[in-house]
Structures are given as C-alpha cells and as structure tokens.
Amino acid sequence: MSVRPVSPGSPEVSGPSLDAASWVVQRxxxxxxxxxxxxxxxxxxxxxxxxxxxVRLNGIANPDHIEVGxxxxxxxxxxxxxxxxxxxxVLGRTARHGAETFRMQVDEQRARLENALLRWVHxxxxxxxxxxxxxxxxxxxxxxxxxxxxRLGVSGEGPTLAQAGCAVTACAMALSRIGGTVLxxxxxxxxxxxxxxxxxxxxxxSAAGAAIPRRPRASPADLDCARVDxxxxxxxxxxxxxxxxxxGRARQHWIxxxxxxxxxxxxxxxxxxxxxxxxxxxxGPALASLDGERVRYTSDGRMVTFDPGTTRRG
Numbered sequence: 001m002s003v004r005p006v007s008p009g010s011p012e013v014s015g016p017s018l019d020a021a022s023w024v025v026q027r028x029x030x031x032x033x034x035x036x037x038x039x040x041x042x043x044x045x046x047x048x049x050x051x052x053x054x055v056r057l058n059g060i061a062n063p064d065h066i067e068v069g070x071x072x073x074x075x076x077x078x079x080x081x082x083x084x085x086x087x088x089x090v091l092g093r094t095a096r097h098g099a100e101t102f103r104m105q106v107d108e109q110r111a112r113l114e115n116a117l118l119r120w121v122h123x124x125x126x127x128x129x130x131x132x133x134x135x136x137x138x139x140x141x142x143x144x145x146x147x148x149x150x151r152l153g154v155s156g157e158g159p160t161l162a163q164a165g166c167a168v169t170a171c172a173m174a175l176s177r178i179g180g181t182v183l184x185x186x187x188x189x190x191x192x193x194x195x196x197x198x199x200x201x202x203x204x205x206s207a208a209g210a211a212i213p214r215r216p217r218a219s220p221a222d223l224d225c226a227r228v229d230x231x232x233x234x235x236x237x238x239x240x241x242x243x244x245x246x247x248g249r250a251r252q253h254w255i256x257x258x259x260x261x262x263x264x265x266x267x268x269x270x271x272x273x274x275x276x277x278x279x280x281x282x283x284g285p286a287l288a289s290l291d292g293e294r295v296r297y298t299s300d301g302r303m304v305t306f307d308p309g310t311t312r313r314g
Contacts, residue, residue: 023072031055031063032182034072043077047138047182048146050075064190137177137258140185141275142169147186154193158201161185167203167239168192169272170256171218171304174237177258178308179212187211205304217307223299225282231305232260232267239304240269240287242297252300257287266290 023034035050043050053075055063066072142148143162152158152165161168165185172188188211192198197207205218221227223240231238238257243250255278257269267280267287279290280297287299 021074021076023074025066025068025070025072027068029066029068031060031066032184036182038074041077043075045075046144048144048184052146064187138173138182138184139270139275139277140169140173140272142166142185142272144185144275147184147189150186150189152189152198152201152203154196154198156193158198161189164201165189166272167254170239170254170270171203171205171208173256173270173272174239174306175208175212175216177237178216178306179214181212183211209306214308218304219307220302220304223286223301223303225285225287227305228257228267228287228303229260229262232257236306236308238306241300241302242287243300244295244297253297255297271295 031051031054032047034054035045035047038050039045039047045053051063054060054072057073057075058070060066142165148160148162150156150161150165152161152168158164168188169185172183172185175188176183188208191211192203192207195207195210197204205220208218209216218239228238228240240255240257242253242255244253245251253273255269255271257267257280260267265281269278269280270276271278273295278293278295278297280287280299281290283298286301289295289297
C-alpha cells in the first residue's frame with residue numbers, strides 16, 4: 001500500500017512495535033511520523049537523520065512508499081549517560097525545557113482570560129479558534145542533507161534548495177503550522193512539480209496551499225505591518241521577504257514569521273538559512289532584526305499571507 005508523505009495524522013504514529021528494535025507499519029504510518037515517534041522515545045537525531053537511518057537500515061527504495069505490515073528495523077536508542085556530568089547536563093536541559101513550556105502555557109491561558117474579559121466588556125463576538133500547529137512546530141534548514149540537492153523548477157532545471165530554496169522551505173514551515181502536520185521542503189517541492197507550481201525556478205504561490213488537506217490560499221502582497229499583526233494574533237504565520245548583506249551586496253531571502261509579543265514589540269521568525277528562530281522589531285513601516293542577532297535582516301516590502309481554508313474530503 002502506498003502512503004502519502006503528508007497526511008493529517010502523520011505526526012502521531014500509532015503502529016505497534018514487535019520489540020525495542022522493530023516496528024510494524026500500520027495504516028497511515030509515514031517515515032517522518034515514525035521518526036518523530038522515535039524522537040519522543042529518546043532516539044537521538046533530527047527528523048531527516050532518522051528518516052535516512054530508516055531508509056538505510058531497511059533498504060527502502062522510495063521513502064514516500066512503505067507497506068502496511070512491513071517490519072522495519074529501528075535505529076539504536078541513546079545510551080545512558082555514563083558520568084555524572086552528562087546526567088546533570090541532561091537534567092538541566094530537561095528542567096529548562098519544562099520551565100519554558102510551563103511559561104508558554106501560563107502566558108497562553110492569561111491571554112485567553114484577558115481576551116475573554118475584553119469581549120465581555122465590549123460585547124465583541126468571539127473569534128473562531130485558529131487551527132492548532134503541530135505539538136512541536138518544525139523548523140527546517142534549506143541546506144539539510146536530506147533535501148539540499150533537490151532542484152527547483154517543474155523539471156528540476158533550477159538551482160538547488162540549498163542555493164535558492166528559502167521560499168519553498170519557509171512555505172513548508174508555514175503550511176506545517178497551518179495544517180497541524182509535518183510537510184518537509186522536499187515533499188512540498190514534489191507537490192509543486194506535480195502541480196506545475198513553478199514559473200521557471202520561482203515558486204507559484206497559488207499552487208502551494210494544495211499540498212495540505214486544508215488547502216489554504218497563499219496571497220502575496222505589499223508589506224502591511226498592521227495586517228501582519230492581525231494574522232499573527234489569529235494564529236496564522238506570515239512569510240516575509242527580507243534583504244541582508246552578503247559581502248557588501250544586498251541579497252533577498254524569505255523567512256516565516258510565527259508570532260509576536262505585543263508587550264515588547266518583538267516578532268519571532270523561523271529562518272530557513274539556519275533552521276533556527278530569529279527576532280525582529282518594528283522600524284517605521286518595516287521589520288528588522290533585533291540588535292545582536294547573528295544575521296541582520298530588513299524587510300523589503302513584500303509578504304505572503306494564508307487564508308487557512310477548511311479541510312476538504314474526497
């Protein structure tokens with residue numbers, strides 16, 4: 001049975017394992033979903049690294065197609081730290097992660113209470129809740145070895161993702177958040193090729209949303225910071241075109257803005273160049289990197305927003 005690389009349930013893998021080193025493929029399983037489950041169970045490595053390990057260990061010719069009932073050999077789990085210093089380091093990271101998660105939950109609950117109070121005072125009708133992003137929204141790096149050599153364009157005639165794949169990679173992160181699933185840059189690239197979603201090597205935004213079941217409509221437009229704020233407050237990511245200095249020359253780049261803190265005026269964005277978060281602030285009608293960020297970005301007047309759409313059946 002063929003299994004699509006992107007499905008609404010792919011992050012949550014339900015297939016039982018024969019033992020600690022084996023996995024029986026169930027309906028709806030994908031290699032990316034199995035990799036995420038292994039990460040939760042303590043197997044070290046990024047999603048892309050675990051997918052490659054599964055492909056290598058099981059001689060899988062096509063990572064997008066695994067069979068129901070197929071028994072997969074799993075990568076080895078992490079060894080128990082052998083010295084006290086390693087244990088202290090692990091416990092420290094766990095405690096910091098737990099504290100950050102708790103703080104985010106408290107902030108979210110406080111914001112909900114404040115908004116509910118404002119609606120009651122002003123009799124504002126409640127807004128529909130936005131679609132939930134994955135439990136751990138993915139950050140992708142365009143130069144990840146799992147897809148860095150994939151080429152842009154309907155026929156693969158363009159530059160590689162590593163060279164010029166920031167728009168595709170940023171879009172994959174945005175669609176993963178909107179759809180509540182994991183859509184990798186190479187999976188989005190395959191969808192764009194199949195649907196004619198390129199104009200030469202350039203991404204055709206109108207074709208991107210159909211890569212996930214909700215089929216959101218991507219709309220490029222001139223930058224409007226007030227619109228950015230409304231989209232982020234509604235839980236919708238925004239793609240932002242920026243420029244940065246490369247050996248004295250301005251170079252265009254796309255990043256995925258994921259949230260903002262109205263109290264500090266700071267915006268958080270996922271950067272395809274590094275696979276990490278970066279922080280921006282308002283500078284007049286533009287957004288620019290916070291002082292101290294590793295790469296200095298400044299918006300150049302273009303953005304892409306997403307109409308979240310609805311899940312379509314059939």
